[in-house]
Amino acid sequence: MQEDHLKALLACHLFDGMQRSKVENLFSGEQCHLFRYNRGALIAFRGDVYTNLWILVEGRIAAEFQDFSGKVLKVETLKTSEAVASSILFAPENNLPVNLSAETDVVICSIPRPQVIRLLQQEERFLTNFLRDSGLRLTILAEKLRLVQFATITEKIAGYLLEQADTQGTDSPLLPLTKEALAEIFGVTRPSLSREFSQFCTRGILSQTGRQIHILKREKLEAVLEKN
Amino acid sequence: MQEDHLKALLACHLFDGMQRSKVENLFSGEQCHLFRYNRGALIAFRGDVYTNLWILVEGRIAAEFQDFSGKVLKVETLKTSEAVASSILFAPENNLPVNLSAETDVVICSIPRPQVIRLLQQEERFLTNFLRDSGLRLTILAEKLRLVQFATITEKIAGYLLEQADTQGTDSPLLPLTKEALAEIFGVTRPSLSREFSQFCTRGILSQTGRQIHILKREKLEAVLEKN
DNA sequence: ATAAAGCTGTAACATATGTTACAACTATGT
C-alpha cells in the first residue's frame, strides 16, 4: 500500500485513540484490498449487498438517492479517511440504502467483516469509535429527512446562508458549491432554487453575483426560519 | 420487576442467543430503573440528550417528527420488547433525532450506558445484536427518506396496498390503521390521502368501505409503481 | 338509547414546486 493511502487510513476516526502499530498490523496481511474507481463512476447501487467495510483512502464519494427519472437527492459527501456505510455492515440484509458515486478519482480500502468483528471485540476504542460513527450517520440522515419534509426552499436557503455566514465569519459568504449542486443537496430543481434566490433579492434581503452572496437584512433571513 | 416486564426484556432482540441467566443478572442489581408514562404522554423530544439505553417493556411508542404547526411524520412505531434509539446512545452529541410519544400506557426499562458498554465487550452476541439493530434503524430511516422524497401519494398508496394484500394474503385487505394514521405515516394531509383513494375508486382500480379495501385491478396498481 | 368523540368523504380554493426552454454569462483548456 502506498504511503499516502496508509496515512489516510490511519487518519480514519474509527482508529482514533488506537496504537498506530495495531492499525498497521491490520493492513500488513493479505486481508485488505484496494479498489480504484474513476471520477464519475458508479461505485455501488442502492440494494447492493455490503459485506466488507470500506474506508475511503483517496478522493470523494457522493451518497445519494436517485429516482427513475434521474432526480437526485444527495445525502452525504464522504471524504478521504471516512468509512463508508459502517452501520450497513451489520444490518439484517446488508443492503446499501443509497447509491455511491465517485465525485473524483477514488481509492477504497476494503476490510472483511470477520476482521472488523475481531477488532470490535479486542479494541474498546475501535468499538466506541464504530458506534459513534453509526450514530452520526443516523443523526445526519434523520436531519436530512426533517429538512426534506418540513422545510420549504426558502427556509433551506435561509438556514444554509446563515450557516455559511457563520462558518465563513462574514455577511458576504461565497457559496462553496454551484447552485446546481446546492439544488441537489436540497432535493429541489435548479430553476426553483434560482427563483427563490431571486425573490430574496427583489425583497432586498440578499444581493448576489454568481456565487458571491451578500446578506443585507440578516434579521429577515432569521425570521424566515422562525416561521413568522 | 414484574414477571411480565422481565419476560418482555428477555424477548428483546438485543439479547437473542444469550444465556437467560446472564440477562437476568443484568437486571437483578440496582442499576436499571423502570419509568412509566400514560397514554398520550410526550416521553422525549427531538434534541433531548439520550444517555441510557431504553427498552420498552410495556406498551407502544411512536417515533416522529413534528412541525411547529403540528404537522407530523411518523418514522416508526416501537413495540413491547424493542430498544429505543440504540444508535443514539453512542452518537457524538447523543441528541434524539425524533420525538417519542406514548401511544398506549408505557413502561420503559432504562440501562446506564456503562453497563451497555461492558455488555458489548463481554458478550459477542449482544454486540452483533446491537449493531444489527443500529443498522436496521438506519435502513428504515433511509427508506422513509426515499419514500418521502420520491414517491407521490398515489405511489405510496399503491405500494402500501400491494404490501397489505401480500401480507394478509387476499386482494381485499383490511387497513390496519385509520386513514388518518396512514396519512401521518405517509407524511401527507388526510384530505389529500382521501382524494387519491377516491381517484383510485373512480378509475375502477379499488373499491372501499371505510377500512375495507378491494383491489379490483391489481395490474393497474402495479403499473403505478413502475412509473408508467 | 343517547350523547360525545372521532373518522371519513368531499369541495373550492391557495400555493409551492416542478417542467421546459432559451438566452446570457463564466470558466477552461488549447
Next chain:
DNA sequence: ACATAGTTGTAACATATGTTACAGCTTTAT
C-alpha cells in the same frame, strides 16, 4: 484569443399537494 462546456437567471405553464370547512358516518362511553 477562441471555442467549448458548464453555470446561471428567467419566463410561462403544469401539477401535486396543502388548507379550510362542513356534513355524514362510526365507534365508544355513559
